[in-house]
Amino acid sequence: MKAYVYGADGPLITDIAKPAPEGTQLLVRVRACGLNRADLGMTKGHVHGARGGVGTVLGMEWAGEVAELGPDARGVKVGARIMGSGAAAFAEYTLADHGRLFHVPSNMNFDEAATLPVALATMHNAVVTNGALQAGQSVLVQGASSGVGLMAMQIAKYKGAKLVIGSSTDPTRRGRLKAFGADLAIDSSNPGWVEPVLAATNGEGVDLIVDQVSGKVANQNLAATRIKGRIVNVGRLGGTHADFNFDLHAARRIHYIGVTFRTRTIDEIREIFDEVKKDIWPAVEQRKLQLPIDRVFAFDDIGLAFAHMEANRHLGKIVVTL
Missing domain, CATH: 3.90.180.10 (Medium-chain alcohol dehydrogenases, catalytic domain)
Structure with missing residues (x-):
């Protein structure tokens, strides 16, 4: 073959x-x-x-x-x-x-x-299971124009997020994010990107960041997350190593969670697929998540x-x- x-x-x-x-x-x-x-x-x-x-x-x-x-x-x-x-x-x-x-x-x-398959399993696990997103909360998806990023925003909207923010460094793709659930699109290569996130959340920051960039945006993510918020580290397109402000992390009492399929057992992966089927599969069949x-x-x-x-x-x- x-x-x-x-x-x-x-x-x-x-x-x-x-x-x-x-x-x-x-x-x-x-x-x-x-x-x-x-x-x-x-x-x-x-x-x-x-x-x-x-x-x-x-x-x-x-x-x-x-x-x-x-x-x-x-x-x-x-x-x-x-x-x-x-x-x-x-x-x-x-x-x-x-x-x-x-x-x-x-x-x-x-x-x-x-x-x-990859987008559904990865982002249901990141947004819902580990991100613990609840209806009425706010979420920022870093690297939102990728396939998994677009799915993360759609899942967040489907689960009742009141505010969905997506980032992309490309202006054309950034302009298309609203069609996939973004209420606000930001350029994470702009040093001042935290300000519009804070402005959109009454100065508090978002409840959840689903981060596919990491690296250079790590400390800005901390500043853009509310006290007792969550950051789920899904990808590291911006670098696997960077400065990290441990004091800001502690002061904002942020839950910082790393996820990957690489170290999961087959039983853990089966459970992730089962959760997708139980929770959001009707939306897939209805073409609400695509x-x-x-x-x-x-x-x-x-x-x-x-x-x-x-x-x-x-x-x-x-x-x-x-």
Whole structure:
């Protein structure tokens, strides 16, 4: 089967053996894949958790059909249309755990479905489970123009946030954030961005920051969060190391929470997928939670898809079809 593999000279499409499902796994005939920032890093040889390096089949998000079941797989049938996340997605076939997937709604095609698993699981966990957002509260999403950022704002609105603020350093993308739930859009590269956040919250700061930037905005985040507010560290596009004002953190009594899928057990990941199904799945089926597709590429042009991502001018998801 065809797969996109990181080789000794970089990523390339090559032929590899089709995998066989074991235990609770199932074999998926992949029809579409969503690109993510972590994938871009791995195309350059970076390690993401336990994955990466020569021989790695790239990709982590897919939609397709169940081709075969492992002996302990439950809750899904051969032929079912599903979407999910997991290793080695950029291939004609991939393996999935039976608890790390969603059934594709009947009103959704594979391209659309491939945009959703990572964003839904990541941001429901960040906004609702760890962020503890309650109806009537305020939230700031740093890095809001990414696929997961757009989903974070939509989930916040769906859960009753009274004020949703999104950040983007690109003026064109910033101008489009209101279509995805933002009441206010800010430029986090502007040194004075904390002021409009405070002005919009009567000087108190937001109840919750979902931070995909970190790095250089860490101390500004502290200043923009209300006393006893929460910051959930989801991503570190602005840097993994930076100055941190521990005194401000303590004075504002902020709960600072780090999240990642890299160190979670399969049982923890299954629980996250279950929470999405129990809490917000009706909104997915009703298309109240969805992501725009920026561009679709054929699998043979997957290198062009990553070049498009690296140019960093897209809004929403880049999809590759097989």
